[in-house]
Amino acid sequence: MNSLKLQSIGWNNYLLQQLSFEEVALLGDKINAFRITAIHRNRIEAIGQVGARDLMCPQFLQPVSQHLAVGDWVLVKPFEEHLSISRVITPKNRIERLQSNHKQVIAANLDYLWIVTSANHDFNLKRIQRYLSLAYEFEIEPVVIVTKTDLCNEIDGKSAWDFIDQVKSLNVNLVHGVSVTDSTSLEGLQDYFKVGNTIALLGSSGVGKSTLVNALSNSHQATQSIRDSDNKGKHTTTHRQLFFTDNKVAIIDTPGMRELHLFKSDTGLEKTFEDIVTLMSRCKFSNCQHESEPGCAVIAALKTGEILQTHFDNYKKLLKEDEFIKRKELGSHAEKAHDRAFFKMIDQHRKTKW
Ligand SMILES: Nc1nc2c(ncn2[C@@H]2O[C@H](COP(=O)(O)OP(=O)(O)OP(=O)(O)O)[C@@H](O)[C@H]2O)c(=O)[nH]1
Ligand SMILES: [Mg+2]
Ligand SMILES: [Zn+2]
Structure with missing residues (x-):
């Protein structure tokens, strides 16, 4: 062989x-x-x-x-x-998500997850947080790639560093600002290019995933301009595809996601919101709801500014969505169990009848 x-x-x-x-x-x-x-x-x-x-x-x-x-x-x-x-x-890891109540496998055997986001009006910290949760959940090292830095100064006078600093505030170490118009900006990505490595790109439509994959590999995939009104993409890529770079690194391009339902993101959430989880363990009451209870460490930290209200709100919001998805999941299991019981009953009925 x-x-x-x-x-x-x-x-x-x-x-x-x-x-x-x-x-x-x-x-x-x-x-x-x-x-x-x-x-x-x-x-x-x-x-x-x-x-x-x-x-x-x-x-x-x-x-x-x-x-x-x-x-x-x-x-x-x-x-x-x-x-x-x-x-x-059996893969070393897999990214999965919930799609209309079904598990859907997105990519497998990954070394890095590149969370791609663009330095324009489509930049959304909450969305990045969700992708980070996904990476932590499936134990894949996340890297945030901020694209289109060449357009930065056009956006309210913001520099690429403003965007990069915002991402870093989510406790992410691996953050890169890139532009396909500036090949030196792509050099920092060489760190991830070890022979045999596999990288998957995830991010909304129009952030420049395919453009980046084309620049880094021999592929010539279709790309398409974004809408002027809100900087959103037109869902150009329609299926996931693995390409190879010249230095034998597998790179997976994916279609922009419309919605990202976390599959089972408890561990992912805990990593992104480690500070809040630690504080919660210090509350006086174990069933503290962190609303108005005496001895609540979270409320105290909010007051001193140790954690930001928006950070805590994000945590609560994601937690709520997550519970909603779990309830839906449980719901579908219950439905299936109900179906099984129903068919069994019909079966027995047939047997006794004939
Ligand atoms: N100015 C500038 N434009 C870029 C850059 N990277 C990508 N673009 C443009 O952004 C638009 C969208 O790029 P795509 O690569 O199609 O985006 P995508 O993330 O693959 O989108 P979907 O396939 O829909 O998920 C295209 O018009 C690209 O030319 C960049 O670094 N600078
Ligand atoms: Mg694409
Ligand atoms: Zn509390």
Whole structure:
């Protein structure tokens, strides 16, 4: 097996360890490892030692969006003149979200999540906070990329540093200001370009994800101007796709998200709002609601300005949304349980009747 080539598309020991002895023995011969590069309605694109191929997806992996994502590694066997996925190798991590009450896998086997945001009127700190929660939740190192810094001074005289400082106030260390019109601004991103690394870009439509991917890889994806009225994008990219940079780093472009429902973000929220969580543990009463209770450490910190009211409000707001999603999730489970019980009843009824 020419393992060097597989390593250049992200194969590593962690993945190898997921294989059985038999699979390892057959690897590169009767079994092949492929990495998913795009998932279309009727087609799955992947790359392996032999190059790019379309793969067939068996029934047990349907619906695909719930079982498989760009960046996943699969084992593939020949089936007639096609190649069919025989199993998915357990990924090191995956990003998931809730989409109309269903789990949807967005990307897999990531080293970094680049949260892309533009230095214009579309800049929104709360949205960045949500993406950060997502990264912490799935234990992927977040990097915030502030794009279009060349346009900065046009926006109310703000400099790129104003935007970068705002992001840093969310306790993020890895923040970069970039502009595709200034190649030196892209040099700072080389830190993430170690052979075999995988980076996924997430962010709203129009922030410049595809433009950045095009600048960093050999891809020529469509990009489109944003609306003048509110700086929002036109949802140009329609599917997730994995590309490679010249220095063999996998980079995943994604369509701008309309809504970001956190999947199960308790740990993510705790990391973004570590200061508040620590304060809460110091309240006099364990069931403190942090409203008007005596001995409330949060209220005290708000009074002294140790934490900002907006920061605390964000925390409460996100917490509320999260509970809402969980209730919806529970609701759908309850519905399914109800359905199961109902069909069982019908079944028994049939049996007794016939
Ligand atoms: N001035 C300037 N414009 C940029 C820069 N990066 C991207 N743009 C422009 O921003 C617009 C949107 O860029 P896209 O790359 O299509 O945005 P996207 O994030 O991929 O959007 P979706 O695919 O809809 O999610 C295009 O007109 C780009 O030319 C930049 O650094 N400076
Ligand atoms: Mg795009
Ligand atoms: Zn309290």
